Amino acid sequence: MKPVILWSDALIYLLVIALACFFYQLRKDPQTRERWAEVFSSRLGMVTFTVIAAYIAVALLDSLHFRRALDNPEGVAVEEVFYDNKVTSVFDLLTGGMGERFERTYSAPFALISFEKENLKDARGNDIRDYPPLRHAGQHLADPSQHAADILGKTLTALLWGLLLSALLIGPQWLLLRRSRYPWHYSWMVQAMIFCGGVWMVSLSRYYHILGTDLGGADVLYQSLKGIRTGVLLGTLATLIMLPIAVTLGVMAGYFKGWVDDVVQYLYTTLSSIPGILLIAASVLLFQVYIDLNPDFFAVGMEKADAKFIALCFILGVTSWSTLCRLIRAETLKISQLGYVQAAHAFGVSHTRILARHVLPNVVHIILITFVLDFSALVLAEAVLSYIGVGVDPSMGSWGNMINGARSELSREPTIWWTLTGAFFFMFALVLAANLFSDLVRDAFDPRTSLRRVEA
Amino acid sequence: MSNPRQQQAAGSVCMRVSDLTVVLADSGEAIVKGISFELKAGRIFALVGESGSGKSVTSLAAMRLLPDALKISAGSVDVEGTDLFALSEARMQEIRGRKVAMIFQNAMSALNPVQTVGAQVAETLKLHTALRGNALRQRVVTLFTEVGIPDPEQRFGFFPHQLSGGQQQRVMIAMALACEPDVLIADEPTTALDVTIQLQVLNLIRELTRSRQLAVLLITHDMGVVRNTADEVAVMYRGELIEQASVDAFFHNPQQAYSRKLIDSLPDLGHFRASAVEEPLLELRDVQVHFPIRKGLLQRAVDYTRAVDGVSLAIGRGETFALVGESGSGKSTLGRAILNLEDIAGGEVLFRGEPIQGIGRSAMLPYRKQIQVIFQNPFSSMNPRMTVGDIIAEGMISLGLALSEEARNARIHELLERVQLGTEHARRYPHEFSGGQLQRVAIARALAVNPELIICDEPTSALDVSIRAEVLELLAELQREFGVSYLFITHDLSIVPTLAHKVGVMQLGKLVEQGSAEQILTAPQHPYTQALLAAVPRLED
């Protein structure tokens, strides 16, 4: 086995570490702690956070890549080990090879036969035209009539195992957190549901295609799950890239005013006057041309797709900093008029120190609110961009690519609804959770809303 | 001031509040605890208390206008034999504005910004009377004339922002009186106004009380307002009425220690601090600060607002100079100019004879140790993300004093004790403190670098009166102890006697009069000073 560290893998782990440090720092600040406490003491906050955490966990597991060592051809003893050209992730292992069971083409969820008729030979060797049985679904059934009973039985077993696993994982949490003042039991409920759902998916996918297969015969559930990493990474990395630009320019403009302010305002007015989607599309296309002209930069196909993905994050980040920059500029303008900055001037405190100790810590709430708000917007944008053809690489699983591939199939009879359903469900759950969570974060951190509560 | 009140026959009771209790809707904690009082026709009943005492909640409860977070749990409000709390919401709407009307503290925000003031007054009339069309307009104009709005015909079509603060409050009063209510509830009606305007509005309310036989509930924190305006007074403290009496009885013989404290906040214009003759520490010569007015295509500065227009003054060592003026007079700008936080357009600022105006950042550093500042709003002058210890240490670090950490901590503890806070407060954050405590921290912060001059920009105007006295006393003590000088910027002449040696009065950027405190307060020369002084409430009649 040979680990493969893609750029996006490295970045996402870096981000997680950075966030962990950030939150550790925040522990020292009682006001921020209080506000987070407000977010987490609501049931909705707990539930949505758990859902988001589950998505992030999947994304992180799916970001541990490696290439399998190939078995040496029998009898040949060579020193050199050859590696599979296909990159696998830890998450792929956990799904128990869900993504390796291909059919010929479309098949409905839990179906035993293909969606389309093919030329077959019957038992007597005559050519007939019928629906062929699937290669990886229901092979264990002696008789198709047992189908429903088998699904039910397997579901029950899976749920039992799921509950057992939940108990194992939630038990220690309970021991640690039972005296906590936060409503952890809501999180545990969601965790139990996720674990049960996960175990159910993995165990049943060994016998059936839970969400059917797509045109190329690939398992739709597996694709939907692979879309998680793309969505989560895009949502976080693009904001991460944008943050330093927006914060630096915004703070400088608001603090120094004068010509610095003029320049920054000119920059963001210019940038935001360009239709966003055109700018993104043009940038992505240009990068595409660049990759096409320099194909030898990348060892495996996945690295090429990954480079394109990073570029997409980068482009989305660079083209979207103007809103945050504007907000931070306005807030900095306000802060620099406040008594404590004036007092710092009266003490002769240097500009850098004022910026670092007085201004930056007091705009962090805006950065935070933007980070969570943008997350869901970016996940949604990915789908649109992939549809337009300037999104992530088609070889990379993403909800946008799934929708793009399946949108015309709704007009077929009978309708092929499962691909869209899979993408819809996984995307909706993430975006809804993120939106609800960001509402709570904004309510807790936005001084305007918290002020209102005090007055009431 | 002559007192016509005695001749008035005690009016009939127009509103009777009995056993009113208001609680927080979610926790059930009582904010107003079973209070009772009566409002009589032709009489002004003042409800006095500091912030958080529940006085405004009482007034809102009487109108059933409480925010959702609060609810009335017991009691009744009786108007002409009907209990307001028993009425349906629709019936209550008929009472509001017609029987009981209300005016609020900040007229600017209490008026609808996108409706003309005429239309807003007319709306009340439309709701409760059959007046329409031209008759309605005429009625509004008559009302405007009655409350003393100049050019009422023309002002009818004005938007609130086009009127001055005093005129806005007059519109509020016209609106409240439009349907000739029996009861008027006035919630801090003059707090947001400058003192001279304040007096005019209060006089108007008093005249209308007499002429219309109104029963007025006046909510205020200002004992001067009570003294000048009210017939009866009730003191509210932590949700309870602790004392209720006629105004004369109250001021001559208060029953509660807390009432005594409130009364003591009124100025005593009999005693002054003698002006010390010392060589000047700070001297201003014809200082000017201009803000450009930009106009035209290229936004060139075509003219200047002369925020500070040729001010000269001198402050001696260990001396307090009170700079008095109303909002917009340029007094705070002058303070900032001395600190070199504002560019000076002309004139000189001399500190110990050395000019310090317009010198560079690093050249200014040594003077920063010697000139310090305390701001008005204690909450915004402390970074909410720093501990009090760090806040006090900031100046010491940046100006290179007490470099070792132990020395610094020792100094912080010493300072905290000096301003009557505990050493354990060093690790706390600003939001854990009250306004008065924070202002003490601000004093400690300024003292940390051993300044010779502290510019105090309205340091007590955000504080309750009882706390105000304590902070002022602390400042005076520190002056005796360290010999520090103060430039005390304030709009409130009443705090001057206890504090200042010298007084300067500012109007529209100019220092119209200056002299010793006694001279200014007993024999003011300039008409503006006289007007300011006339507006100051005082204990002895």
Added chain:
Amino acid sequence: MFAYIVRRLLYAIPILIGVNLLTFTLFFVVNSPDDMAVSQLGDKYVTPEAIENWKQKNGYDKPLFLNPDAAGAARLTETIFFDKSVRLFAFDFGRSESGRDITSDVATRMWPSLAVALPTFIVGIGVNICVALMVVMFHGTRLDRGAVFLFVALMSISYLFYIIGGQFLVAKTWRLVPISGFHAEGQVWKFLILPVLVGVVAGIGAGARWYRTLFLEEANQDYVRTARAKGCSELTILFRHILPNALIPILTGVVVLIPSLFMGSLLIESFFGIPGLGSYMLDAINSQDFAIVRSMVFIGSILYILGLILTDISYTWADPRVRLS
């Protein structure tokens, strides 16, 4: 006022120059005309002559910024920058890579775009305000909380699903209108109903939630309490006091979008087969026709700046407190 508008228009010039420089850098410096020729021609036909031919045919055979071979002003004008960017200022968009006249394309295609975008815009704002008002009337009740959750849920659905869902239900299952298409003559409205409906429904979540917040923000203002103290009923307060005040931020928030309505919607137009500027852009992106993309970027920027100016003007019109200077 007049001086203000003139100043804003003058300020637009450096912004448009910035936009042009940026796009020019993106299109010609990051990727040289040679690279473009290679990717347009495809790997099979790449020969130096073919590249030169392609460049010549499409007008990319000149130097980027400065032509040392030419004389006088031509040193500057005989360049790609002048040809491809400066001419945009004279609204001379030139020809697309496939040889079509961009200016006439834009002129014909903007009307279908407008036919979809304008009704969507107007109906959308109306519907959102109504929905938000209804929710605000029930503020603090379970209905209000349920509605807010519903808004967030609606916001969490990708635009693509609204379109696909609308086509599937309204056009395919119920067969009420054609799935897609656009015929200028006759019953155009038949083709417009569904795209407009989808556009409006997709916007309800975010729009109504935003307006609700604006209404509630106004409901917390002091003047609302004054109105109550006057004896106004809650409905009067909502319609006579809160609504006019909340319309100011609503109005100024949407005015910036009005000029951009000409640009149409990329997704709606491509799904419903409407021959507007949105699908024009999408086709240009898919066929990598950078000449069109460049022109559309320029038009989009102008419309956006126009929107900003309109926003400021609408402020003075809606809010008596604001005066431009």
